[in-house]
Amino acid sequence: MSTQRPKxxxxxxxSKTVDAAAKAAAEKHNLKFDPGLVVDWTxxxxxxxxxxxxDAAAANQAAVDLxxxxxxxxxxxxxxTPGGPEPALFGRRGILICxxxxxxxxxxx
Numbered sequence: 001m002s003t004q005r006p007k008x009x010x011x012x013x014x015s016k017t018v019d020a021a022a023k024a025a026a027e028k029h030n031l032k033f034d035p036g037l038v039v040d041w042t043x044x045x046x047x048x049x050x051x052x053x054x055d056a057a058a059a060n061q062a063a064v065d066l067x068x069x070x071x072x073x074x075x076x077x078x079x080x081t082p083g084g085p086e087p088a089l090f091g092r093r094g095i096l097i098c099x100x101x102x103x104x105x106x107x108x109x
Contacts, residue, residue: 009077009108024069033047045098047098067100078103085100088100
């Protein structure tokens with residue numbers, strides 16, 4: 001088991017990067033996201049606003065695009081995760097989060 005402490009990342013900077021990546025992915029894939037970063041116990045990303053008629057392949061590709069943009073701007077997200085953060089979609093009760101699963105990190109303000 002690793003005793004290495006997780007990298008710390010600024011929540012403000014991460015949020016700015018996700019905002020820009022979500023805007024680009026929304027335009028590219030014709031999707032609408034709710035504002036604000038979702039920080040869940042396993043996934044970081046944005047909530048897709050309108051699910052009706054959303055193409056699953058477009059949502060998946062948006063997660064890939066978002067992950068690439070965030071990985072490029074925040075190398076510390078790749079620590080402890082071979083290959084870096086993993087694109088992910090999480091759906092429950094009519095909500096779909098489009099984002100990524102990072103390596104072990106600590107968020108700070």
